[in-house]
Amino acid sequence: MSLVLGPVLRHVDETSASVWVQTRSAATVSVLGCAARTFEVAGNHYALVPVTGLTPDSRTPYEVEIDGERVWPPTTSPFPPSVIRTRGPRSERGNRIIFGSCRYSKVTDPALAASLGIDALDAYAARMIRRPPEEWPDALLLLGDQVYADELTPRNRRRIAGRRDRRPDWPDHEIVGFDEYVGLYRDSWSDPEVRWLMSTVPTAMIFDDHDVRDDWNTSAAWRAEMGATSWWRDRIRSALASYWIYQHIGNLSPDALASDPDYQKISKYDGDTWPLLVELADRADAEIDGAKGLRFSFRWDLGRSRLVMIDSRNGRILEGGQHLMLGETEFSWIEEQVEAPGRVEHLVIGTSVPWLLPHAIGELETVNEIAAARPGRRGRLGEWIRQAGDLEHWAAFRKSFDRLTAMIDRAAAGGPLTVNVVSGDVHHSYAARAHLPSDGRAPVHQLTCSPVHNTMSWMIKPGFRLGWSRAVGLLAGRWAARAGAPPKAVSWERVTGPFFGNMIATLDIDGDSASVLFEQPRTAATLNELARLELTT
Secondary structure, rough: EEEEEEEEEEEEEEOOOOEEEEEOOOOOEEOOOEEEOOEEEOOEEEEEEEOOOOOOEEEEEEEEEOOOOOEOOOOOOOOOOOOEEEOOOOOOOOEEEEEEEEEEEOOOOHHHHHHOOHHHHHHHHHHOOOOHHHHOEEEEEOOOOOOOHHHHHHHHOOHOOOOOOOOOOOOOOOOHHHHHHHHHHHHHHOOOHHHHHHOOOEEEEOOOOHOOOOOOOHHHHHHHHHHHOOHHHHHHHHHHHHHHHHHHHHHOOOHHHOOOOHHHHHHHOEOOOOOHHHHHHHHHHHHEEEEEEOOOEEEEEOOEEEEEEEEEOOOEEHHHOOEEEEOHHHHHHHHHHHHOOOOOEEEEEEEEEOOOOOOHHHHHHHHHHHOOOOHHHHHHHHHHHHOOOOOOOOOOOHHHHHHHHHHHHHHHOOOOEEEEEEEEOOOOEEEEEEEEEOOOOOOOOEEEOOOOOOOOOOOOOHHHHHHOOHHHHHHHHHHHOOOOOOHHHHHHHHEEEOOOOOOOOEEEOOOOEEEEEEEEEOOOOEEEEEEEEEOOO
């Protein structure tokens, strides 16, 4: 079959949509009479088809043709037709957004499959098939770790072990080459239920550490350690090039794509674009004058809701003694998008790593940041603890945490009915209510859903339950103050959770009201409701 992967429905607005595909060879890909020519990357072929001329507030079934041959849907399919549902005046005040992070691909090894449990996104898709289209979600947010380049399935290991082009210095149990990343995405996105869901629900994505490597960009010391290896430059180029192709370009609106010089050059290039993507990856990874050469953060307008997605991994600035989640240029851009004119009734801020953690863990991360910055042995010990304990969330970048808090405070005072920060990463799920200095009219919540499909360490449950303890949090706060941490401008309390195990969350926006639902798969096609929380009260 000439269709390798996809279709994946990406950015959708009132009259247009983007449909992403991977094909077996160079071809022209058509959707609803709109066409795009594939571009080549190291022998692989991709297209992002701009579908235009759609009617606002419409639901349009679509097919995919490659060089005039219909390749999607398959001739026999148990799934409903893939559709493009446009936004418009009638739907602008309602949005059903499902979200989560940390999704390991499906495996055939019985013991590992039992350990991983049921994929929550797979179960959601199987249930969705039986429900009327009016109840289908309006967007899917994948908040990091769509692929695991450093925790391989048995199939991944067999695949790379059989490759003759692997250099002897490449690690045996990690992905390094671009073609190896191609295999990861194929494993993750080819599951039949998930493939159908992604063909019919507009999907936004951002990466986290395991899309590249555990602890990616946690500190300058980490970057120096990785940079000293003989294989890291190959790895980061493959990781960022594949991310740009599989995840990033579909996040962009038609206007953003039209003004993006990288997309215009690569998508129209006649020949193998790998050298162009190597240059792009090097520019995205390098820190120059306190900034990165590529911005992966983005914005979606969803009627009267607005999503601003923050790249809290690649955007980090760590050289020259700096310790920032984002450089000045990118953080200013984020603030401009959050505060941009327009009627916004519900503001959604996405970041792969949570803003608000269990209190004791957040304080520990801030204390560790102070300790790791010290010279000598104590600083090295602090750095070792930072990496070993994954102490690298917003609280561990305290200057950036405070700036994010101030931005959210201004937003909450500025007119929305709700402000919700959605995140993943931490392998437990919860909702926390924030209290900010301005006491704006908009309730502010941290909504965290993780994992979608992954194993659970035995340390997770007691560690996070202890972290949420009020008494332990107070003690940790006093410890942080003695260590020199300034007081935080925000306080918060957990209002539901913590929940453990595979999970999918739904942010349901209906006019003036908003709620969040946490669900856990019970069988391959059913989910248990664990909690439903009103966010507008």
